[in-house]
Amino acid sequence: MSNNFQLERERSSLSSFPDSKSLFSKLKSGLLPYAFLTPTLIVVTLFFFIPLVMVFILSFTNLDMTNFGILKWWQPANWTLDNYVKIFTNRFFPRILNNTLMYVSMTLIFFNVGMALVIALITTNINRRVGFTFRLIWLMCRLTPVVVYIMMWKALAGPAPMGVINKHILGPLGIGTGEYLLNTNPWLFIILVNGFIGASFGMIIFSSAIEAIPKDYMIASKVDGASTWQTIRYITIPMIKWPLLFVTTYQTLSLLTSFEQILLLTNGGPGLYETEVWSLTAYHRAFSSYFGNTQWGYGSAWAVILVIIGIIMAIIYLRVFKFNELIQEPKIDQL
Amino acid sequence: MEVRLKNLSKHFGKVKAVNNFNLEINDGEFVALLGPSGCGKTTTLLMIAGIYKPTAGGIYFGDKIVNEVLPKDRKIGMVFQSYALYPHMTVFDNITFPLKLRKIPKEERERRVKEVAKLVQIEELLDRKPAQLSGGQQQRVAVCRALIKKPDILLLDEPLSNLDAKLRTLMRAELKRLQRKLGITTIFVTHDQVEAMTMSDKIALLQLGKLQQYSSSDELYNRPVNLFVAGFIGSPPMNFIDVSLGQSEEQFLLKNKDITIEIPSKIGKFTQSHSQDNKIVLGIRPEDIKIDHKKGEEAEVYVVEPMGMQVLVTVKLGNLQIKVLTTPPFTKKMGEKVKLHFNVNKIHLFDKNTEKSLLLN
Numbered sequence: 001m002s003n004n005f006q007l008e009r010e011r012s013s014l015s016s017f018p019d020s021k022s023l024f025s026k027l028k029s030g031l032l033p034y035a036f037l038t039p040t041l042i043v044v045t046l047f048f049f050i051p052l053v054m055v056f057i058l059s060f061t062n063l064d065m066t067n068f069g070i071l072k073w074w075q076p077a078n079w080t081l082d083n084y085v086k087i088f089t090n091r092f093f094p095r096i097l098n099n100t101l102m103y104v105s106m107t108l109i110f111f112n113v114g115m116a117l118v119i120a121l122i123t124t125n126i127n128r129r130v131g132f133t134f135r136l137i138w139l140m141c142r143l144t145p146v147v148v149y150i151m152m153w154k155a156l157a158g159p160a161p162m163g164v165i166n167k168h169i170l171g172p173l174g175i176g177t178g179e180y181l182l183n184t185n186p187w188l189f190i191i192l193v194n195g196f197i198g199a200s201f202g203m204i205i206f207s208s209a210i211e212a213i214p215k216d217y218m219i220a221s222k223v224d225g226a227s228t229w230q231t232i233r234y235i236t237i238p239m240i241k242w243p244l245l246f247v248t249t250y251q252t253l254s255l256l257t258s259f260e261q262i263l264l265l266t267n268g269g270p271g272l273y274e275t276e277v278w279s280l281t282a283y284h285r286a287f288s289s290y291f292g293n294t295q296w297g298y299g300s301a302w303a304v305i306l307v308i309i310g311i312i313m314a315i316i317y318l319r320v321f322k323f324n325e326l327i328q329e330p331k332i333d334q335l
Numbered sequence: 336m337e338v339r340l341k342n343l344s345k346h347f348g349k350v351k352a353v354n355n356f357n358l359e360i361n362d363g364e365f366v367a368l369l370g371p372s373g374c375g376k377t378t379t380l381l382m383i384a385g386i387y388k389p390t391a392g393g394i395y396f397g398d399k400i401v402n403e404v405l406p407k408d409r410k411i412g413m414v415f416q417s418y419a420l421y422p423h424m425t426v427f428d429n430i431t432f433p434l435k436l437r438k439i440p441k442e443e444r445e446r447r448v449k450e451v452a453k454l455v456q457i458e459e460l461l462d463r464k465p466a467q468l469s470g471g472q473q474q475r476v477a478v479c480r481a482l483i484k485k486p487d488i489l490l491l492d493e494p495l496s497n498l499d500a501k502l503r504t505l506m507r508a509e510l511k512r513l514q515r516k517l518g519i520t521t522i523f524v525t526h527d528q529v530e531a532m533t534m535s536d537k538i539a540l541l542q543l544g545k546l547q548q549y550s551s552s553d554e555l556y557n558r559p560v561n562l563f564v565a566g567f568i569g570s571p572p573m574n575f576i577d578v579s580l581g582q583s584e585e586q587f588l589l590k591n592k593d594i595t596i597e598i599p600s601k602i603g604k605f606t607q608s609h610s611q612d613n614k615i616v617l618g619i620r621p622e623d624i625k626i627d628h629k630k631g632e633e634a635e636v637y638v639v640e641p642m643g644m645q646v647l648v649t650v651k652l653g654n655l656q657i658k659v660l661t662t663p664p665f666t667k668k669m670g671e672k673v674k675l676h677f678n679v680n681k682i683h684l685f686d687k688n689t690e691k692s693l694l695l696n
């Protein structure tokens with residue numbers, strides 16, 4: 001009360017100062033928020049915005065190792081659409097697109113959203129401590145350094161007697177023991193490897209969202225006659241629509257752009273472009289071309305298209321989840 | 336539907352939330368569970384609803400024990416203190432949710448919504464979301480959702496406590512009317528004694544998980560069985576004075592160093608034969624003391640609190656503070672002397688040790 005009063009007084013005394021001073025203080029108070037933002041703005045501009053614009057420009061040039069330092073890539077005269085034409089006429093283009101769609105959708109549906117939701121629902125419906133421990137175990141994949149994690153998977157997939165899967169699962173089942181499973185089923189492993197890491201993110205978000213739902217709703221739905229499944233369907237899921245939208249969007253974008261697991265696991269193989277996804281292509285073109293000449297311009301074009309796809313996906317999700325219905329009119333009027 | 340609780344207990348670890356609770360509710364009765372915060376009211380209600388499993392004892396609907404029956408098969412309607420209206424559903428969907436779960440066809444759902452919505456006059460709110468309703472409207476919607484499945488038993492957990500004083504008085508009367516009209520056995524949880532007394536046929540007064548007294552509000556007010564009941568019921572609360580009983584000739588006198596009150600010999604004899612060591616608590620309600628009488632105990636005015644219809648006067652009698660309700664105008668000022676007259680036919684006497692009433696059996 002007294003604080004408010006004081007504030008009120010300070011404010012009124014500020015505005016009642018003579019003209020020159022009030023102008024100065026007005027200016028000062030107007031600029032102050034921006035002053036606080038400046039460090040962030042500088043960092044974002046320097047390390048994010050400028051590179052983004054550069055990549056965009058580079059995608060219209062043929063900058064590579066051979067003409068680096070010679071080509072004036074910033075001059076519009078050197079800009080063409082050649083890279084884009086090259087991408088869409090590439091004979092492996094359909095394959096890469098198909099790989100990307102499969103990789104993203106399968107990992108997303110079965111693990112990053114699907115499995116995450118299932119684990120979250122199960123672990124929040126059982127004894128709290130058991131559920132918590134189980135979720136903690138799931139986090140392990142994420143906590144392991146990615147190189148170590150992939151090496152472990154490679155070891156798991158190896159032929160018997162070293163490969164655990166071959167020796168202890170497939171062998172006893174009589175399916176065979178001698179194959180390197182990454183060569184026979186590369187996609188299965190890519191999805192598992194990514195999914196095991198990816199699921200833990202959604203799992204944490206979903207389970208905390210579920211636990212934050214007031215107990216009364218659950219009790220009310222039970223009294224109303226809902227079975228556990230009906231409660232999940234009609235109460236729990238609609239109430240975590242926001243986190244669902246967030247995780248789906250976020251994970252789609254991060255799957256679209258993530259390639260390090262695939263790089264380490266199969267590097268796009270075993271067959272020609274068999275597991276090459278879009279982001280991996282961009283990386284290969286820009287930084288590790290087979291002929292040693294890294295094509296920065298061409299790689300940028302691949303990356304730019306990926307960004308555009310990502311934006312389109314995000315917009316579609318907002319539509320699908322009826323984003324407009326999720327946000328309510330603010331109860332406090334803007335002053 | 337009759338409801339009986341037999342030796343019902345619920346423990347959470349070491350906490351005995353409900354302890355050996357016995358209660359019989361007749362068909363169509365309106366019973367209030369009254370008690371201070373944390374005494375086990377909600378826990379009892381949730382056991383009746385089937386959300387909590389009793390640690391011991393039984394819950395009977397009619398002659399059937401329902402301990403193992405799932406909530407959805409108990410034919411219960413419940414209104415929560417928070418209302419628990421599903422925020423993502425419209426009012427219509429909220430109310431018809433129980434019917435939807437039962438796969439009742441849409442036309443019938445619409446018909447029944449109209450029926451119950453009319454009962455509490457919310458027909459024009461059906462398209463809104465709960466966030467767009469006032470507290471009172473939300474409460475009515477919650478009542479509708481409880482009523483639409485035509486429950487045998489209605490459970491209300493402090494449904495009025497989120498409403499402002501005026502609306503609460505209004506809804507109190509409306510809920511009571513509704514219950515009478517529908518004749519549904521109703522259990523109503525509250526910590527507000529006025530709510531309990533005005534609305535219910537019978538009140539079960541709880542403390543620390545134990546039933547203290549189960550009777551009509553009249554009985555609870557006029558014949559409290561122990562000190563807790565006497566102190567809990569009534570506002571402003573009853574005055575308690577430590578006294579002992581003395582007898583001189585045919586007179587029975589309640590005495591301590593500040594007061595001496597003569598009581599009828601019938602009460603005196605009865606008390607004498609029941610009291611163990613003559614440590615007695617005299618209870619007398621503020622409205623049973625008269626002020627400014629010609630004769631009586633002399634006391635000093637300590638505080639005067641006008642309340643409109645009545646004036647609450649606190650007086651000092653020796654070291655005792657006694658509250659007296661009197662009718663305006665009251666002209667004495669702080670520090671002035673008054674005389675008190677105790678209506679001895681309205682006194683309550685309790686054993687100081689057992690805290691039980693000495694006047695009831």
Ligand SMILES: Nc1ncnc2c1ncn2[C@@H]1O[C@H](COP(=O)(O)OP(=O)(O)OP(=O)(O)O)[C@@H](O)[C@H]1O
Nearest residue numbers: 347350351352371372373374375376377378379526
């Ligand atoms: N799930 C639970 N786990 C542990 N203790 C609980 C649980 N629910 C209730 N209790 C305890 O049991 C006792 C009774 O709780 P209950 O909710 O029934 O009180 P109440 O009479 O409804 O109180 P209020 O008027 O504040 O709502 C309290 O001491 C409470 O702390």
Ligand SMILES: [Mg+2]
Nearest residue numbers: 376377378492
């Ligand atoms: Mg409660």
